[in-house]
Amino acid sequence: METAEDFVFYDNSNDRWTYIRKIVFRCFLIFEILLFITIASIVWEPTYSKSIFESYSVTVEKIVDEISTAKKDEIEVIGEGFSLNLKKENQFSLEKSYSNVNQSNNKLVLLTFDDGPDPVFTRQVLAVLKQKNVKAIFFVLGEQVVRHPRLLNEILKDGHEIGVHTYSHVPEGVDLYKDKYRTDFEIDFTQKAIIAQTGYQTRLFRPPYWGAEDTITLNTLILSTKAIDKGYRVIPPNVDSKDWMNESRDKIVQESFVPLDISVVLLHDAGGDRSKTVESLTPIIDTYRSQGYQFVTTQNVFGNSFEVLSSVSLLDKTRSQTAISAFIFRKKFLDYFAPVFELNLGMVTTYMSLIVFLSFVSYFKSRILSRNTKHTPKVTVIIPANNEEEVITRSIRSVLNSNYKKLELIIVNNRSRDKTYNLARKFVKKGRVRLFNETRLGKSYALNRGIKYAKGDIVVVIDADTQVTENTISEIVKPFKNKKIGAVSGNINVGNHINFLTWFQKIEYVVGLNIDRRALSLFGMSMVVPGAIGAWRKSAILKLGGFRRDTITEDAELTIKLQLDGYKVAYAPDAQAYTEAPSDLSGFVKQRYRWTYGMLQTLFKYRKYFFKSQHGLLTRFLLPYNAFVVLPFAAMSPIFDLITFNYVIWVNPRPILDYLVLFLIIFSVLVTISFLLSGEKSYWLILLIPLYRTIYQFIWYFILYKSLATALKGVFVPWTKSVHYGSFDLYGKISNKYISVAKE
Numbered sequence: 001m002e003t004a005e006d007f008v009f010y011d012n013s014n015d016r017w018t019y020i021r022k023i024v025f026r027c028f029l030i031f032e033i034l035l036f037i038t039i040a041s042i043v044w045e046p047t048y049s050k051s052i053f054e055s056y057s058v059t060v061e062k063i064v065d066e067i068s069t070a071k072k073d074e075i076e077v078i079g080e081g082f083s084l085n086l087k088k089e090n091q092f093s094l095e096k097s098y099s100n101v102n103q104s105n106n107k108l109v110l111l112t113f114d115d116g117p118d119p120v121f122t123r124q125v126l127a128v129l130k131q132k133n134v135k136a137i138f139f140v141l142g143e144q145v146v147r148h149p150r151l152l153n154e155i156l157k158d159g160h161e162i163g164v165h166t167y168s169h170v171p172e173g174v175d176l177y178k179d180k181y182r183t184d185f186e187i188d189f190t191q192k193a194i195i196a197q198t199g200y201q202t203r204l205f206r207p208p209y210w211g212a213e214d215t216i217t218l219n220t221l222i223l224s225t226k227a228i229d230k231g232y233r234v235i236p237p238n239v240d241s242k243d244w245m246n247e248s249r250d251k252i253v254q255e256s257f258v259p260l261d262i263s264v265v266l267l268h269d270a271g272g273d274r275s276k277t278v279e280s281l282t283p284i285i286d287t288y289r290s291q292g293y294q295f296v297t298t299q300n301v302f303g304n305s306f307e308v309l310s311s312v313s314l315l316d317k318t319r320s321q322t323a324i325s326a327f328i329f330r331k332k333f334l335d336y337f338a339p340v341f342e343l344n345l346g347m348v349t350t351y352m353s354l355i356v357f358l359s360f361v362s363y364f365k366s367r368i369l370s371r372n373t374k375h376t377p378k379v380t381v382i383i384p385a386n387n388e389e390e391v392i393t394r395s396i397r398s399v400l401n402s403n404y405k406k407l408e409l410i411i412v413n414n415r416s417r418d419k420t421y422n423l424a425r426k427f428v429k430k431g432r433v434r435l436f437n438e439t440r441l442g443k444s445y446a447l448n449r450g451i452k453y454a455k456g457d458i459v460v461v462i463d464a465d466t467q468v469t470e471n472t473i474s475e476i477v478k479p480f481k482n483k484k485i486g487a488v489s490g491n492i493n494v495g496n497h498i499n500f501l502t503w504f505q506k507i508e509y510v511v512g513l514n515i516d517r518r519a520l521s522l523f524g525m526s527m528v529v530p531g532a533i534g535a536w537r538k539s540a541i542l543k544l545g546g547f548r549r550d551t552i553t554e555d556a557e558l559t560i561k562l563q564l565d566g567y568k569v570a571y572a573p574d575a576q577a578y579t580e581a582p583s584d585l586s587g588f589v590k591q592r593y594r595w596t597y598g599m600l601q602t603l604f605k606y607r608k609y610f611f612k613s614q615h616g617l618l619t620r621f622l623l624p625y626n627a628f629v630v631l632p633f634a635a636m637s638p639i640f641d642l643i644t645f646n647y648v649i650w651v652n653p654r655p656i657l658d659y660l661v662l663f664l665i666i667f668s669v670l671v672t673i674s675f676l677l678s679g680e681k682s683y684w685l686i687l688l689i690p691l692y693r694t695i696y697q698f699i700w701y702f703i704l705y706k707s708l709a710t711a712l713k714g715v716f717v718p719w720t721k722s723v724h725y726g727s728f729d730l731y732g733k734i735s736n737k738y739i740s741v742a743k744e
Contacts, residue, residue, distance in 0.1 A: 006550045008601035011714025020712050041322040045184065046191045046201055046312075047230040060229050063092045064177070064222055073217045077236075082262050082301060084224055084234035094216075094224065096236065098262075108301065109263040109293045111136040111284075112237060114165055114206065117144055117151035118270035124278045125269045126158055132285045134295045136160050137235070139206045142167030142190035144270060146328060149197040156198055161297050161308055163204030163235065164190045166223065169271075170208055176222045183226050189327065195320035200309045204298060205232035211240035211266060212258075233306070235298060237266035241284075243277040244268055252280040257287050262301065337647055341659045348663065352670050358519035363677050365522070366573055375481040379473055380456030380538075381409045384438075384446035388464035389419040390726035391580065395464050396427050398730055404473035408455055409433045412446040420464075442719040443531070444547035444554040451541055460535045461555075465580040465722075467495065467730040468533065476535045476575035486540040486567025487559060488575070489517060489526055490533030491678070495578035495728040500688070501588055504696040505581040507671060507685055514677040515670065517571050523617050524568025527599070527626065528556040533577035540567055551605065552717055553598025560606050563618050573678070580724050589703060591722045597707040603627045604711075635708065638701045664689055 011017065063086070069075055077084070081097035111129075116122045116138055129136055138155050140162055145152060155162060166186040170176065176183050187205065195201050205227040207220045216224070224234050241256040256265050265284070267277055285295070299308045312320075381399050385392050392411075399409050409432055411424045427433045438449045451459055458477050462468060472490065479485045491513055494506040520526055529536070534555065541547075544561050547554040563569060582588035603626060609619040610627065648656050668686050675683060710717060 007716050008551050008605050009711045009714050010716050014714065017713045038322055038326045041319040042326060044319050044323070045188050045230070046195065046316065046320070058092075060222075060225050061180070063225055064218075066092045067094060067221060067225075068218055074215050075218065075221050077214050077216055080238075082235070082264065084228070084236055086225070086228055094221070096238075106261045107259075107291075107293045108261070108296050109265060109288045110235075110296060110298065110301070111265050111267060112139060112163075112206070112235070113137070113267050113269040114139045114208070115144070115169065115271035116140055116269040117148050117155065118274070119148050119151065121274040121278060122148075122151050122269045123154070125274075125281065126154060126160075128278060128281045129160070130158055132282065134285055135297045136295075137163055137204065137298060138269065139163040139165035139204070139235075140190070140194070141165050141169055141270075142186075142193045145190070145193040145197060146324065149193075152194065152197045156200065156309075161204065161299065162194060162198075162200075162202050163206055164194070164202060164227070164232065165206050166190060166208055167193075170219060170223070172209070172219075174219070176219045183222055186223065187227055187230065187232075189323070192320035192323050195312050195317055196324045199311055199317050201312050201316075202309055203232055203306070204308060205234050206236065207234070210236050211242075212238050233298070233302070235264065237264045239263050239265045241265060241267050241277070241280070243274065243280065244271065246273070246276065249276050249279045249283075252276060253283045253287065256280065256284045257291075259291060263288070263293070333643075337643065341655060345659055345662060345666075349666060352666060355515055355519045356670065356673055358522055359515050359673070359677060362518040362522045362571070363573075366518075366571070369478070373478045373481055375478050376404075376406055377458050377477060377480060378456040379404060379407045379458045379460055379477060379535075380450070380454035381407060381460045381462060381473065382412065382447060382450035382454065383409070383462055383464055384412045384414055384443050384450065385416060385420050385424065385464040386414040386441070386443075386446075386721055387416045387418045387420060388724060389416075389423060391465040391724045392420050392423050394467055394726065394729055395462065396424065396433070398467040398469075399462070399473075400427070400432070401470060402468065402473045403470045404477075406456075407432065407473060410450045410453060411435045412438050412450045414438045414443070414446040415441050442549055443721070444549045444719075447554070448546040451538065451546060454538060457538055458535055459538050459541065460533075461531060462577065463532045463579065465724040466492075466532045466577050467579075467728075468577045469730070472533070472575045472577055476533070476572045479570035479572060480535070480537060482568075482570075484524070484566075484568045485570050486537050486562045486565070487526075487529045488535040488570045488572050489513075489521075489529045490535070490575040490577050491571075491573045492530055492532045493576060493578045494581045495730065496580050496583060497682070498583055498727060500691070500695075501585065502581045502583050503685055503688055504692050505588075506682065507688065507692055508696075509581075510678050510680055511671055511674045513571075514573070514674040518573070518677070520622070521569070521571035524570065525563065525618050525622050526559055526569040526571070527622065528553070529559045529569060531555045532579045533575065535572075535575075536562075537567070540565070549719075551598050551601035552594050552719060553602065556599055556602045557605065560602055560618075560623070564606065564609060564615055578728070578730050580722075580727055582722055583725075583727060585699070587722050589699070589706075590720060592700070592703045593706055594717075594720060596703050597710055597717060599626075600631075600707055600711050603631075634700075634704055637697075638705075664693065667693070 067075060077094045077096060079095040079097050085095050085097050087093045087095040111134065113125060113136060117140055138160055152162065164187060167190045168186065170186055174182065191201060207223040210216055210220055227234050238260060239256060239258040241252050243252045268274055383395055396409065396411065411433065413421045413424060413435065424435050428435050434453065436449055436453060438446045447461060458480055460473060460476060476488050476490050479488045492509060494502055494509055496502050497506060517526065540562055544558065544565060547558055551557045559569060582591050603623065606623065609615060610624045612619045644656055668689050671686055671689065
């Protein structure tokens with residue numbers, strides 16, 4: 001007799017769960033700390049002073065509204081000068097000025113390079129500048145810094161300056177007026193990228209899309225105003241080389257020379273083919289020098305009162321590195337997410353194509369065998385019953401209505417407290433029916449009691465809520481003509497089609513039986529011969545010690561043990577039976593929790609056989625596939641769905657929606673084929689597939705996690721059964737006795 005200690009996963013000491021809780025708590029604590037540090041690093045703003053505009057008692061948004069015009073691409077910038085400042089008279093305005101600039105020397109030129117760094121052209125530019133002994137200012141993009149971080153140190157090593165040029169160059173379609181958080185991101189994350197790589201922060205900023213014009217766009221106004229508020233010096237160019245227009249070298253040199261007191265020349269070291277820019281650099285430098293100009297940096301112009309580049313604390317560098325690492329992780333993860341969807345779709349399509357092909361082969365094979373096979377061994381039908389007064393009568397009558405002659409029926413009353421025993425007792429007078437009592441609670445005990453007194457060579461087990469057709473017994477015994485067959489699965493159908501939950505189960509049963517089980521039967525394999533309708537070779541059961549109590553799915557455990565002993569398992573599609581599926585959520589969860597947890601127990605119990613060759617595909621493929629593919633993928637699915645939701649919201653919903661549509665189409669085709677193979681006519685159920693994939697799937701996630709948690713806890717799970725209401729009659733209509741609220 002099995003004891004609690006024999007129960008798979010049972011841990012009487014509770015040491016395993018205590019240890020797991022400690023590990024989980026520590027991991028959760030570490031995760032929470034890292035999450036807090038990451039979030040704090042992301043929201044941290046590397047500004048240089050308290051908001052400048054607070055002294056005006058005004059916000060950036062207010063200033064932008066005051067300066068902007070009805071024509072958002074024609075906002076005027078007044079004055080002439082080296083840097084951009086905010087002027088306050090009657091109202092705010094942007095002004096180019098020489099304030100805070102050391103003007104002791106005129107004829108100065110600053111070479112500035114935007115959009116880098118680039119691994120090819122930035123290095124070529126640096127080589128020319130080094131040869132000509134000229135220092136320049138590189139206004140970098142954050143995304144380029146992340147891609148090519150080492151180039152920043154090469155720039156600084158050569159004595160050049162670095163400035164912020166936004167993170168993504170802000171595509172022109174982006175409306176920063178509406179997306180206020182984007183502005184902070186574009187500035188702050190570029191600064192963090194610079195700090196993370198170099199340990200220095202810069203006070204220079206230049207917005208994109210600003211040449212030498214005196215009018216700017218609304219986005220440029222927003223970025224410039226925000227940068228000024230954060231303490232940056234905004235350095236617009238006043239000389240545009242127009243190298244971005246892919247002009248010739250001579251044209252670039254011509255456009256680059258404009259004799260001003262302080263010429264700020266706009267060039268590019270990235271963003272396209274900049275070979276012409278590199279070629280133009282030497283003549284540009286020579287031209288300015290021939291006119292008496294001196295090449296300087298912003299530090300030379302501002303003087304010692306302003307520090308362009310300053311070292312940061314270890315804390316700030318760590319925060320910057322954390323923020324950038326988190327951003328890169330998210331971006332890289334999501335970049336590879338769409339291809340993962342494509343791979344998954346390909347795998348699903350391949351799997352479904354293979355399984356459908358095998359199902360059709362099995363379908364035609366079963367048609368031939370069913371017509372040509374006659375086998376009439378002595379059969380004992382066993383119905384274990386525990387408090388089944390609502391359904392037991394119909395189940396018994398359906399068996400006695402069978403056209404199979406060499407049949408006896410054994411009913412095992414398993415500690416029923418209702419009228420089950422008295423109702424079953426009425427049929428004993430019919431001659432072919434025997435009734436026994438089993439005092440030990442549990443289906444395995446009841447089945448073993450019935451097998452003990454069974455006279456048949458074949459034992460057909462049906463649940464008390466199952467109703468069989470006239471030819472169910474005749475069909476289910478045919479495969480036993482093959483002496484290698486140890487068990488046969490019948491074709492179980494949902495009998496009570498009364499609400500969404502039972503409709504979902506209808507889809508699941510039809511697909512699972514007519515696709516998966518058909519395909520596996522070609523190889524004589526199965527994960528479980530269902531207790532609702534399954535037949536067993538009695539000699540095989542007795543040889544293996546009967547149904548055991550060390551798992552809560554005794555049928556699954558015996559199915560695997562039977563195959564490990566060398567027997568094969570068949571599927572009889574014409575052996576149809578109808579069961580009462582749980583019609584309320586509570587009953588459904590209880591039933592599927594028992595099935596799922598029992599299957600986990602069975603896989604764990606026979607784990608030592610995984611990948612062993614002596615048992616064929618069962619141990620080389622089926623068991624490890626369920627343990628290492630089906631189970632992990634199912635456990636990861638909620639996380640995958642969460643990432644999918646994040647991808648749809650924050651990245652690009654189109655590829656995900658396309659994938660979901662394709663998946664639903666493929667699954668709809670699979671369901672349609674399943675209906676065709678089974679002869680099912682309820683094609684309208686295909687319309688429920690979107691709900692099946694969402695609502696029904698998430699219920700399964702909960703059940704799976706509950707089962708996994710129970711396995712880790714190591715508690716003893718007592719045998720339980722579903723409450724049955726007699727909600728259908730195979731030979732009549734839906735019963736009026738159906739109760740929508742589950743009985744406790």
